Amino acid sequence: MKKRTAVRALWMVLPLLSVAVLSHAQEWVSLSSKGKLQYDTTSRGDRIMDFSYAGYKGGGVNIPDVPVRIRVRPDNANDAATIQAAIDSVSALPLVKGFRGAVLLAAGAYTCDKTILLHTSGVVLQGSGSNPKGTVLQLTGPAHVAVALRGKPVYTKTSAAAKVTMAYVPAGTNKLTVDQPAIFNQGDTIRITKPVTPEWIQFMGMHDLVRDGKPQTWINGELTTDRIITAINGNTLSLDVPLTDSYDAQYTSAVVERISTSGEIVNCGIGGFSIVSPTQTGTINDRHHQAFHISGITDAWAEDIQAYNTINSVSVTGRRITLDRIRIYHDTVTTGAAKPADINASGPQLLVQRCYIKGSNVFYIATGAKVTGPIVILNCTFEGGGWIQPHQRWATGVLVDNCHVPGGGIEYMNRGSMGSGHGWSIGWSVVWNSTAKSFLNQQPPGSMNWMIGCIGEQRQEARPFGKFPMLPGGINVSQGKHVQPESLYYAQLQERLKKKI
Known part of the structure; x- marks a missing residue:
C-alpha cells in the first residue's frame, strides 16, 4: 500500500522561525528575536493553549502503512455483507505491532444497504482511491451511516x-x-x-x-x-x-x-474511497444517509474520502483522531431553519486538515455540548453559504487555522435561545490567519476568544431572541492582515517536537 502521512511538511511554505518580531503588545502569540514562540497571558495566567497535541497519536505522527490481509472485489449483490465478513475475519487475527491488518477494496462500485462496522482494535478499511475510477460505496436501502468505527468504552x-x-x-x-x-x-x-x-x-x-x-x-x-x-x-x-x-x-x-x-478500541483507519448517496432533501429531522462516524476510539484516522449528498455527513467523538482530505459535496440544499453539520467535531485532540466542502445552509464544522479540545481545523476550504460555528453548550480549545470560507462565516458566539438553549457555544478558542465573508467573535464572561490575522468583515451582534445589548467582542489582532507564523498549529508542533514536520 502507498505510504500516506497525516502531517505534510508545510514548512516548505512556512517562513523559518527567524522572522522579525512585530510589536509585542496585545499579540498573544508572537515570535521572539530567536524565533521562539512567546505568549502573552491575562492577569490570571490564561493564555492561548498549545494546540499541537491534536491528531493521530497526539500530533506529528505519520499515518501508518498497514499490511493488507484480505482483498475484496465488488459483486453488485451483497457487497456490504461481503465487506463486513472480511473485516470480521481480519478482526480475529492477532495484533502485530498494534495492528491486525487491512481490508483492501478493489476499484469498482459496491452496493451497500447497511452500515459497515469496524469494531476491533488494529483494523483498517482501505479503498483503491476516492476518484470516480476508484472505490465507490453506493448507498441503497433505508437511510444509514456508510461506515462506523465504534468502540464501547466504559x-x-x-x-x-x-x-x-x-x-x-x-x-x-x-x-x-x-x-x-x-x-x-x-x-x-x-x-x-x-x-x-x-x-x-x-x-x-x-x-x-x-x-x-x-x-x-x-x-x-x-x-x-x-x-x-x-x-x-x-x-x-x-x-x-x-x-x-x-x-x-x-x-x-x-x-x-x-x-x-x-471497551475502547485503538489504531483503526479508513480511507481511499467515495461514498455516494441518492439525492436527499428535507429537514434535518428526516433520516438521511451519512458518510462515517468515529466514536469510542483512540488513535484513528479517516483520509482521502469523498462523500456525495450525505447529510450530517461525519461525526467524530473519539480521541486523537485525524481527518485528512475529506471532501463533501451537495447537489441540493437542506431545507428549514435548522442546519445540518457536515463535520461534527466533538472529541478531544482532533485534527481536521486539508478538507473541502461545497454546500449551502450547512454548518461546515460544528461542535456538540461540553466538548473539550484541542480541536484543530487546518488548511480547509468551505464554499457556499455555510459556517464554521461551534454549536452549543460550551466547547473549549478550538483552533481554526488557515481556513477559507469565501461565501460564509466563522463564528464564535453566544447562540442564546437558539435550538434548545444553546447559549455560549465556545470559549478559549482561536481563529488564525483565516479568511471568510464575515466573522463574529464574542467574548464570554471570564473567558476569551481570539481572531488573529483574519481577513473579512467583523460583525457585532446581541444575544438572539430578545432585546439584549450588544455582546462584548472577543480579541481581534491584525484584522485584515495575516501574521507570522503562517500556521499556529505547525509552529507549535515543530517547537514541541523540536524538529521540522
Missing part, C-alpha cells in the same frame, strides 16, 4: 476524589495542585470534573434563557476532561496536554479522580 473511577486546591486554574496550563497527591502516580489517567453550579450559570449570564415563553437549560451536570499525569512534584500534577478551560473556585469546586477504561 470508564471506571479507581481513586478517591482529590480537590483542586488552586483558587484559579488558568486556561492553557498543564499543571494543577490537589489536596491528595499521594493517591496518584505518574502515568495515571485522570478525570478532572467541574460541577455546573447555579453560581457559574449566573456568572455566564445563562440563567434567563427563554423561548416561546418556556425556560431553557443551557448546561447541567458536570464538565469533564481526561488527562494523563506526566509528573508529580509535591502537590502539583503535570499533565500531558494543556487544559482547554479555566477553573475558578469562586463559582465551582473542581475535583480529580483516577480512571480506567475498558
